[in-house]
Each structure stands twice: as C-alpha cells, then as structure tokens.
Amino acid sequence: MTAETKSFRQVRSNDRTLTKSSVTELLVVLLKSMLLLSHVCTARPDREDDSHKYKVLRLHFKIDDDINIIRQLKVTHNLDPWQEVRRVNSTGDYLVSPQNVDEVEKQLKNNHIHYNILIDDAERFVKENDPMRFRRRKKRSTSAHDYRNKFLTYTELRHFLRDVKNTATNANVEMESIGRSFEGRPTPYVKISSLNDKKPKGTIFIDGGIHGREWISPALTVEIIHRLAFNTENDTAVDTLLSMFNWLIVPLVNPDGYAHTFTPGLENRMWRKSRSTSYSNDPNCFGVDLNRNFGYHWNNSPSHGGSSNPCSGTFSGPRSFSEPESHNLRNILLGNNDTIKGYLSFHSFGQFFLYPWGYSSDVDIEDEDDLVHVAAAFSKAMMAKNYDYNVGGSAKVLYPAAGGSDDYVRGTVGVKYSYTVELPPHETSRYGFLLPESLVSSVVSDTWDGLKAFALRLYKHLNTKGERQDVLKDEGQAVREANNQKLVEFKPTNVHNFNNGPGNANVHNLNNRPGHGNVHNFNNRPGHANGNSYTTSIGSNRDNINSTAYKIKRPKLEPMPVSYLVESIWTSRPLWLSRPRNPTYSRVETSISDVINTLFKTRKIMVG
Structure with missing residues (x-):
C-alpha cells in the first residue's frame, strides 16, 4: 500500500477532522486526478456513439405492406410501440434498442418506408425530463396539498392518500386496499362521498396506472381526489358532483410496474407490464400487460392485440386474471356493480376517449349514440382548452386489443358507460410517455374541467326519460357522425401541439x-x-x-459530502456513479476552486 493510499483512507475515514497537512496531501491526489476527471466528464463517448443510443423512430406508412413489415419487425427486433400505426397514410412511433437500430433502419430503407428520428437519444431525453433531477427531495410534509402537480413515487402516493383521509374538509373520504400486488405492495383506493347528503346514489369508478410508464395517469387521479376532498379552488361544481355521485378511485392499479419505472435506466422507465416472474425461463422476461388480462373475450393472439410470448410488452398472461393486480380490480368492480354508473380508466398517451369494444373492430356496441353523447361532453370541454380528443370505439379508432378493462366492465360487470381515456400529450407529440413534470399542472387542471362536463352529462343521461331521452340519442348520433367524418379527414386543428x-x-x-x-x-x-x-x-x-x-x-443543489467527491476522483469515476441516489449530478464540469469549495461544504457544484 502506497503512502498516498494511506493518507487518502485516513482522510476519508473522518471527513470532519481535516487537518492542514491532510488537506495538502489530499490536494496532491486531487491535482493528479484532475486531468483524468476532466476527460471523463467532458468526453462522454456514449453521447456521440450511436451504438449506445435508444432511438424513437416515426414511421410513415403508405401501403398495407408497410404495416405488415413493421409488425414483423416488432417481433424480430423487439420494437416498443409508442403509437401503433392504425391505417395507411398515417404514422407510428417506435422505440428501438441500440443493438437493433442499424438493422431496423436498414430494413426500412430496403423496403422504402419513410421514417424520421423523433428522439435521437431516448436515454438522454429521459434524464433531461426526470422529475427527480429537478426536484429537491425534502422531508415528507404532512399536508396533502404538497403532492399535487408532481409525478409521485409509490410511497409518496400512499402518504398523500393517508393525508387526504385524515384531513379532508369538503367530503367524507374512506381509504382501503383492494389487495396486494405480485411483489406484495398494497393497492389502495379511496371512496369519496358528500358530507351532508346521505341518500343512496350511483358511483363513478376511476382507475389509473394500469401501465407502469404512464405517469400522468396517477398524477391525474391525485388531482381529482384533492379537488373533491378539499375544493380549495371554491369550485361550485364540486358540491354538485358530490351530490350526484359517490366516487371510487383506484389511483394505481399496477404498483409494482410503476415503482419499477422510477429505477434508473431507460428500459426501466419504459416498463409497461406488471412484475410477475412465473411464466418464462428467461430471467429478463417479467410481467403481464394487465390491460390484456381481463376476462371478457380474452385472447392472447397478435391479431387481437395481445401476445403469448412472456417477453413481449403485450403479453396477455397464460389465462385471464392470472395476475393479482387484475384479479384485485375485478373483485372491487364486481363488489360494487350494483352502484357503478360510469367507469373511466385513465391511460396515456394520444388524446382519445374510447368506449368498447376493444376485442374486435367488426362488432358494434349497443347504445353507441348514448356513449358518444356522454363522451362528447368531455371532448367539447377539452376542446375549449385547446385539446383535440378523438372519440370512438377502441378497436375502430385505435386497434384491436382483447382483454381490456373497459370491455370487461361493460360486458361482465354490466356498466353501460365504460370508457378508456388516453391522456395528453397528443398522439403526434415527441414527448410520448415522457411528458415533462412542468406540464402536469396544466394537463390535470384542464382534464378536471373535462371530467366535470362528463359527470354532468352522464347524470343527465341516467335521469332523463321519454321524449327527452330520444333527443339525447339524436344529439349523440349527430356527434358520432361528425366525429367519424373528422377521423376520415384526419386534420386536427386547435389542439395542444406537443x-x-x-x-x-x-x-x-x-x-x-x-x-x-x-x-x-x-x-x-x-x-x-x-x-x-x-x-x-x-x-x-x-x-x-x-x-x-x-x-x-438550474435548481439549487444539496451540498455533496466530501467522501463522495474524493471517492469519485480516487476511483476515476464520474460523480454521478458515486452518488446513485441523486441523479442531479448527471454532468459535472469542475475546477480546482470548485473542489476546494466543496471540501468545505459550500454549494458550488455546477451542473451543465
């Protein structure tokens, strides 16, 4: 062991007792390592080498053969669809892994399929939009108001729900669990009802977070719960909504998948499924697509939007309700089927308001005009906020996807008004599943206005009879015909353009x-x-x-402990590897003066 090593270990063993001589010895080590550190921090060869980049490609489809080629590439080269192609003369967005980028681009060129690179370095894009990077983690507040307009971790979400239960001022709030996930996490739900009006009433059932990577969905449920429980905005419509309906909300159906998306790394952030481990010998294959696992016309074939391959992102499971998460949601739905009048399952992304059937585009649904008319109240309110939502049957507007929760709620639970809502951004957005946290406030606040309009229109439909009901059906038919024409024209205007x-x-x-x-x-x-x-x-x-x-x-940063800095330089590692719990230190440009200042715990680490 060298003298330098001994002095380093002596210094690191006691950061608080740095003597003048030990500081001098440490600076010798720092100076010797400075050139190497500078090289590590500035070279970043992975940013320049395409072989290390995940890319998002936007593909332009002109003929049916193009679509068939992409379906084949999805299987052979593991493309992760952000937005599936739905028709000829449209586009689809796909995440491509580094090992497959060259071959996929080659295949596209050979088959004359036009494409452009929507995101050149998806992993870098994730880091730049990572909420943990821009929000200082403080000691948990006891106020439920502090959790709004953020992408909460699973633990933070549970804290929020407990705080709401204990401090709600505008409504009665009950909190229980629908069961535990595969990894043992409780799956909480809340029931919200009026403080004064005890008469029996119908229930609007809302769930979010069926897919782990769709962070805006649980964020919206937090906003809905807060508005109903506290009404801090003094919105007169809130008491009206509580007088019309009870509200049963499951903010996070898939807690394991959601928690996994907060693990560093692009593949983790893009995780869609649950985290069960029982269906494959491949140690890298986990989970089931929960929105292909419900038991109404369940089918795991690709022609029905599912997969029998456990490694696929749309793996439907070996059978319906094979997962504790879908099983738990089924139980609470069936346990309340006599009161549920409306069902909304929030997903992202694309701005669609969808009703059954999802299992086939060849089957029409009864009372479609009623479904469209209620949905149109939401889409009209959102249009006033400059969001353009497409309304229609799931399989017809998007693509066939058997085993969805909305099909099950309509077909088995017996709820007529059953919907899936794909939240912003718009389907043409480059953000996709990576909506920045800075936009959460606008999206959830505006969507709340859409939800109010939906609930009022639903109540009207449920309580209107005779000739007036025929008028509502006629209005719904007119809306449906107009919407079908819009889908044919496919020229959205006056939209939130991301x-x-x-x-x-x-x-x-x-x-x-x-x-x-x-x-x-x-x-x-x-x-x-x-x-x-x-x-x-x-x-x-x-x-x-x-x-x-x-x-x-940039936000202010927490002071970095001396031991992290010394360890980083001594081991020739960049600082972000020495401090994995704080991704804020993602790129460090340092100097001798910065090093000395940091030793005395100033806040002068500069992030580029």
Whole structure:
C-alpha cells in the first residue's frame, strides 16, 4: 500500500477532522486526478456513439405492406410501440434498442418506408425530463396539498392518500386496499362521498396506472381526489358532483410496474407490464400487460392485440386474471356493480376517449349514440382548452386489443358507460410517455374541467326519460357522425401541439420549431404568471420549451459530502456513479476552486 493510499483512507475515514497537512496531501491526489476527471466528464463517448443510443423512430406508412413489415419487425427486433400505426397514410412511433437500430433502419430503407428520428437519444431525453433531477427531495410534509402537480413515487402516493383521509374538509373520504400486488405492495383506493347528503346514489369508478410508464395517469387521479376532498379552488361544481355521485378511485392499479419505472435506466422507465416472474425461463422476461388480462373475450393472439410470448410488452398472461393486480380490480368492480354508473380508466398517451369494444373492430356496441353523447361532453370541454380528443370505439379508432378493462366492465360487470381515456400529450407529440413534470399542472387542471362536463352529462343521461331521452340519442348520433367524418379527414386543428413540427393557429405550441398565430402560454416562460425559468431565442409570443436554443435555470443543489467527491476522483469515476441516489449530478464540469469549495461544504457544484 502506497503512502498516498494511506493518507487518502485516513482522510476519508473522518471527513470532519481535516487537518492542514491532510488537506495538502489530499490536494496532491486531487491535482493528479484532475486531468483524468476532466476527460471523463467532458468526453462522454456514449453521447456521440450511436451504438449506445435508444432511438424513437416515426414511421410513415403508405401501403398495407408497410404495416405488415413493421409488425414483423416488432417481433424480430423487439420494437416498443409508442403509437401503433392504425391505417395507411398515417404514422407510428417506435422505440428501438441500440443493438437493433442499424438493422431496423436498414430494413426500412430496403423496403422504402419513410421514417424520421423523433428522439435521437431516448436515454438522454429521459434524464433531461426526470422529475427527480429537478426536484429537491425534502422531508415528507404532512399536508396533502404538497403532492399535487408532481409525478409521485409509490410511497409518496400512499402518504398523500393517508393525508387526504385524515384531513379532508369538503367530503367524507374512506381509504382501503383492494389487495396486494405480485411483489406484495398494497393497492389502495379511496371512496369519496358528500358530507351532508346521505341518500343512496350511483358511483363513478376511476382507475389509473394500469401501465407502469404512464405517469400522468396517477398524477391525474391525485388531482381529482384533492379537488373533491378539499375544493380549495371554491369550485361550485364540486358540491354538485358530490351530490350526484359517490366516487371510487383506484389511483394505481399496477404498483409494482410503476415503482419499477422510477429505477434508473431507460428500459426501466419504459416498463409497461406488471412484475410477475412465473411464466418464462428467461430471467429478463417479467410481467403481464394487465390491460390484456381481463376476462371478457380474452385472447392472447397478435391479431387481437395481445401476445403469448412472456417477453413481449403485450403479453396477455397464460389465462385471464392470472395476475393479482387484475384479479384485485375485478373483485372491487364486481363488489360494487350494483352502484357503478360510469367507469373511466385513465391511460396515456394520444388524446382519445374510447368506449368498447376493444376485442374486435367488426362488432358494434349497443347504445353507441348514448356513449358518444356522454363522451362528447368531455371532448367539447377539452376542446375549449385547446385539446383535440378523438372519440370512438377502441378497436375502430385505435386497434384491436382483447382483454381490456373497459370491455370487461361493460360486458361482465354490466356498466353501460365504460370508457378508456388516453391522456395528453397528443398522439403526434415527441414527448410520448415522457411528458415533462412542468406540464402536469396544466394537463390535470384542464382534464378536471373535462371530467366535470362528463359527470354532468352522464347524470343527465341516467335521469332523463321519454321524449327527452330520444333527443339525447339524436344529439349523440349527430356527434358520432361528425366525429367519424373528422377521423376520415384526419386534420386536427386547435389542439395542444406537443409536436416537433410547426404549430397551427390557436395552439399550445411546445414544439421544436416556431409556432404560428395565437400561441397559448403553459406558464413556462419568464415574465408570465407562475412561469418557470425557460427562455428561448425563437421570438416573441411563442412558447417553445423544446427549441434548439434554450437556457434552463438550474435548481439549487444539496451540498455533496466530501467522501463522495474524493471517492469519485480516487476511483476515476464520474460523480454521478458515486452518488446513485441523486441523479442531479448527471454532468459535472469542475475546477480546482470548485473542489476546494466543496471540501468545505459550500454549494458550488455546477451542473451543465
């Protein structure tokens, strides 16, 4: 053991008793390592080498053969669909792993399938949009109000629900569990009812988080619960909603999959399924797609949107309700089937309001005009907020997917008004499942307005009889015909445009390029109310948070302990490897003065 090693270990064993001589010896080590550290921090060869990049490709389909080729590539090269292709002359977005990128691009070129790279480095994109990176983790607050407008961890979500139960002021809130997940996590739900009105009433049942990676879904359920339980906005509609319905909400159906998505790494962040381990000898194959596991026309064939391959992202399971998560949800649905009047399962992404049937596009559903008319109340309210939602049958508007929860609720539980809602961003957005946390507030607040309109229209349908009911059906038929025409034309306007192409008039523009016309503010520009510190060089009156020229004001960082810094330099490792629990230190540009200041616990680590 060298003298330098002894002095290093002596210093590291007691960070608080640094003497003048030991500091001098330590600085010798630091100086010798500085060039190496600088190289490690600035070279970042993985950012330059395409062989280490996950990419998201947007494919443009012109003929049926194109679609068949992509379906084959999905199997042979493990493409992860963000948005499946639905028809000729449309697009589909697919995440491609580093080991398959070259071959997939080669196949696309050989078959003359046009594509563009939507996200060049998906792992970097995840890190840049990671909420843990931009939010300092403080000691848990006892206030339920502090959990809104964030992507909560599983533990934080449970704390929120407990706080709501104990402190709700505007409603009665009961909290229980529907059961435990495969890994043993409790799956809580809340029942919310009016403080004063004890008369029997119907229930609106809401669930979220069936797919782990769809973070905006549980975030929305948090907003709904908070609005009903506290009504801090003094919204007069809240008491009306509580007088009309009881509310039963399961914020997170798939706690294992959701918790796994908070593990560092792109593959973990993109996890969709549950985490069961019983169906494959391959140690890398886990879980079941819970929204292919419900027992109404369950089918695990690819033609029905599922898979019998345990390694597939749409693995339907060996049988219906094979998973404790889907089994638990089934039990609470059946236990309340006499009171449930409306069912909403929130997913992401794409901005669709879907009703059954999902198992086949060849089967029409009864009372479709009623279903469309109730759904149209939501889509109209969202259009007023500049979100364009498509309304229709799941298999017809999207693609066949047997084993979905909405089919089961309609077909077996017997709830007429059963829907799946694909939340923002829009299907053409480059954000996909990676909606930035800075946009959560706008999305959940605006969606709350849509939910209010939905509930009021549903109540009207449930309590209208005779000639007036015929009028509602006629209105629903007109809406359905208009919506079908819109789907044929496929020219959305006046939408929240999260794209990376030019925006249209009157849009929320969150693009990579300048928008046009009356562009709305997402509270992300300095100088606007509640604006975060995003600035662009694109020009005035345009909100373009993903532009090619932007500066982000970084949050203040916690002081880094001396031992982490010394360990990093001594072992020639970048700082973010020495401190895995704080991804904020994702890129460090340091100097001798920074090192010395950090030794004395100042807050001067600079993040680029």
